[in-house]
Amino acid sequence: MKLNEAYEPVIGLEVHAQMLTATKAFCGCSTTFGGDPNTNVCPVCLGMPGTLPVLNRRLVDFALRLGIATGCTIAPRSIFARKNYFYPDLPKGYQISQFEEPICTNGFLEIDCDDGGRKRIGITRIHMEEDAGKSIHDQSADTLVDVNRCGVPLIEIVSEPDIRSPREAYLYLVRMRQFVTYLGICDGNMEEGSLRCDANVSVRRKGAAAFGTKTEVKNMNSFRNVERALEFEINRQIRLIEDGGRVVQETLLWDAAMNAAYPMRSKEEAHDYRYFPDPDLVPVLVDEPWVAGVRSSLVELPGARRDRYAGELGLPRYDADVLTAEKEIADYFEEALAALPPQAGAAVQENAKAVSNWVMTEVLRVQGEKKVALKELPATPARLAALIGLIRGGTISGKIAKDVFAVMVESGEEPGAIVRARGLTQVSDAPAIERVVEEVLDANPAQVAKYAGGSEKLFGFFVGETMKRMGGKANPAVVNQILQRKLGERKG
Numbered sequence: 001m002k003l004n005e006a007y008e009p010v011i012g013l014e015v016h017a018q019m020l021t022a023t024k025a026f027c028g029c030s031t032t033f034g035g036d037p038n039t040n041v042c043p044v045c046l047g048m049p050g051t052l053p054v055l056n057r058r059l060v061d062f063a064l065r066l067g068i069a070t071g072c073t074i075a076p077r078s079i080f081a082r083k084n085y086f087y088p089d090l091p092k093g094y095q096i097s098q099f100e101e102p103i104c105t106n107g108f109l110e111i112d113c114d115d116g117g118r119k120r121i122g123i124t125r126i127h128m129e130e131d132a133g134k135s136i137h138d139q140s141a142d143t144l145v146d147v148n149r150c151g152v153p154l155i156e157i158v159s160e161p162d163i164r165s166p167r168e169a170y171l172y173l174v175r176m177r178q179f180v181t182y183l184g185i186c187d188g189n190m191e192e193g194s195l196r197c198d199a200n201v202s203v204r205r206k207g208a209a210a211f212g213t214k215t216e217v218k219n220m221n222s223f224r225n226v227e228r229a230l231e232f233e234i235n236r237q238i239r240l241i242e243d244g245g246r247v248v249q250e251t252l253l254w255d256a257a258m259n260a261a262y263p264m265r266s267k268e269e270a271h272d273y274r275y276f277p278d279p280d281l282v283p284v285l286v287d288e289p290w291v292a293g294v295r296s297s298l299v300e301l302p303g304a305r306r307d308r309y310a311g312e313l314g315l316p317r318y319d320a321d322v323l324t325a326e327k328e329i330a331d332y333f334e335e336a337l338a339a340l341p342p343q344a345g346a347a348v349q350e351n352a353k354a355v356s357n358w359v360m361t362e363v364l365r366v367q368g369e370k371k372v373a374l375k376e377l378p379a380t381p382a383r384l385a386a387l388i389g390l391i392r393g394g395t396i397s398g399k400i401a402k403d404v405f406a407v408m409v410e411s412g413e414e415p416g417a418i419v420r421a422r423g424l425t426q427v428s429d430a431p432a433i434e435r436v437v438e439e440v441l442d443a444n445p446a447q448v449a450k451y452a453g454g455s456e457k458l459f460g461f462f463v464g465e466t467m468k469r470m471g472g473k474a475n476p477a478v479v480n481q482i483l484q485r486k487l488g489e490r491k492g
């Protein structure tokens with residue numbers, strides 16, 4: 001969708017990320033997704049009178065991981081507040097969240113723009129909170145309530161209004177997902193609700209300093225939906241202003257099926273949460289050793305990893321981007337690279353490119369087809385490395401290797417065993433290949449004559465025929481060499 005060039009969108013995003021802790025934020029209940037309704041509950045997360053919440057230390061650790069990774073200032077003291085509202089899926093009548101004193105403030109995330117440049121998107125704050133339950137409206141005439149999710153730990157990441165297009169919003173979300181999954185704090189699954197995003201949107205005439213009136217768009221459950229919803233809302237605001245109207249501050253719900261956003265019914269909109277410090281929870285005190293401990297435990301972040309691949313490993317920028325897009329791809333690649341049998345004289349860059357080619361093509365293609373996590377693929381990094389070793393050692397050709405890989409993916413057998421069992425070992429025996437080449441040339445006198453007459457592209461035809469007769473097992477280098485010689489002889 002084309003946006004009116006006279007206007008500039010101003011977008012800020014609020015991302016909720018569900019933390020991968022084993023237990024809830026303030027009690028010992030399990031956070032496992034998909035349990036029977038209302039089974040992962042206890043008096044604490046149901047808010048029974050007389051119970052007391054106890055903060056999950058792991059939630060603080062996880063918030064600190066992201067805060068440190070995004071260059072935030074870490075508050076030595078932060079507090080939890082009660083956000084009061086009534087809803088059937090909120091038995092306590094309030095949600096525990098951080099309001100005035102969040103744990104992390106003033107960081108940034110860098111995105112790679114389409115023009116090749118990089119842009120910093122400011123992060124206003126990261127705070128810890130608990131999730132509410134779930135109302136299920138579509139079962140029957142009644143609304144059902146599942147409170148399993150009550151108390152599940154979340155962090156909310158609020159960006160500065162630095163985003164200037166739906167595309168930038170998309171890139172920010174992709175990068176945020178990459179960060180939380182690399183850091184191991186969130187599974188990043190937007191469809192299951194582990195990552196949720198709300199957007200604040202306004203438009204202003206280009207060059208204007210003041211922000212326009214903003215609206216809030218909710219209920220976007222994929223990155224693509226965020227992009228589409230923002231395009232819709234930006235266009236709606238621009239049209240409204242162009243027609244002499246005024247944007248009203250309101251909350252809109254995105255309807256992906258209708259490709260439109262509709263205002264929330266006003267009674268669903270909470271106007272005043274009456275935040276106040278939760279009297280049941282002590283302030284969160286984070287000292288310097290705690291921060292230093294988390295900092296030293298941080299994994300290599302995607303940007304650093306990509307730069308290392310492009311630098312130290314000498315991979316093309318494109319390879320480095322694809323390999324580091326997801327932590328599991330990068331981990332698979334590095335494991336295979338480490339397992340590659342040493343070859344005399346091969347530089348690390350050469351090894352890296354060989355493994356990269358396989359991961360970017362066959363491995364990712366098969367993963368896409370099978371829709372499984374890479375660690376569940378029977379073709380493990382070690383087996384891929386062994387396969388590449390067989391090609392380099394001259395045991396099999398690159399073409400046969402693809403067939404072997406296809407078997408590995410199904411059976412999980414070792415590549416060496418597959419090659420032996422199926423008799424796929426490459427034939428480098430020159431006299432044997434020479435006999436077949438002679439047969440091919442004898443069988444195709446017309447093509448030989450044309451080749452002699454200057455149609456050099458027919459060379460590929462002879463290679464193909466020879467390979468076909470040898471079941472694809474002939475060593476291509478030897479085939480090429482013999483063909484050159486034999487064709488030369490016949491020409492002369």
Ligand SMILES: [Zn+2]
Pocket residue numbers: 024027028029040041042043044045046151
């Ligand atoms: Zn509980």
